[in-house]
Amino acid sequence: MKAEPSLRLVGVSREGHACSIAAGLSVAGAKPLILIQNTGMMESGDSLRGWLLGLNIPVVLMVGYRGWTRHGVNQDTAATYTERFLMAFGINYYLVENDADAPRISIAFEEAERTNKPVVVLVGDEYHGFNR
């Protein structure tokens, strides 16, 4: 990402920081994208509320879905609470598990722009990168 000239990477040490930075970027005319994990998303609750929902920021959050499994018993509370958390905040989300789901990412971007709200893409294969 650092090598891609059309992107500017802003590293953060806590995921809530990404929310306020994205709000500033969007207000002043840039187009932010937030890349975090579900654990950090839950840590960011107040920033999501105040900076993204409160200021009507159209932004997509690509969220690594730690613990997600379709084929067994979930043993990670990060996964247990991820979708409950998003429902509590009224944030819409799309699950992406493989390359065939990629169009959902475009849908998330369109929805964020149309509704002036944050929209989440849950990446249900955060370690394999769809290359299993």
Next chain:
Amino acid sequence: MHTADMLKAFAPYREDAIVVPGRGGRYWTDLTTRPNLDVPVGDPAMGGHAGFALGLALARPEKRVILFDSEGDILMSLGMLVTIAEQQPANFYHFLIDNGCYATTGGQPVPNAENTNYDAIARGAGYPRAFAFRELEKFSAALPEIFGKPGPVFVAVKVAPEIEKAPIGRRRRWQTRTRDQVIKDLRKELGVNR
């Protein structure tokens, strides 16, 4: 030093900068001459003003962005200083209004308020320039130097606490615009079409 006096001293140096007044907003509203370049968004979520101002600065590198942060906010987001230092926004001027307490919730003391050197923390995080002031005269005298060089720069200013004890609903309503209107006005001023 009182916050209002500090902001009065700063006002002549504002020019056409974007100002995020943070918790100085209730004083800045009486001093500003470019309200449509002010971003008084209130307190969307504590600890986020520096990130918000950084976002503005990165999106508009040609425009100076001046933030009046608080020590309570900074303590909630110390890691943000490292992010700002890494980004090195030359247009970013980071002022800290340090009143040593949580003024809007009754004046509870900020931890270790009298012994924390925020300028040293900023310098340690990687800010190339950092200052600290307790006296209005010294602060005022340093402003040409502060604005005479590129950012990022950090300026910690110790001020007298002005504690709001009236119930929130009975406090003076200094904000005359909604958050949506503030953002709309700023975007219009910056030529951002949304």
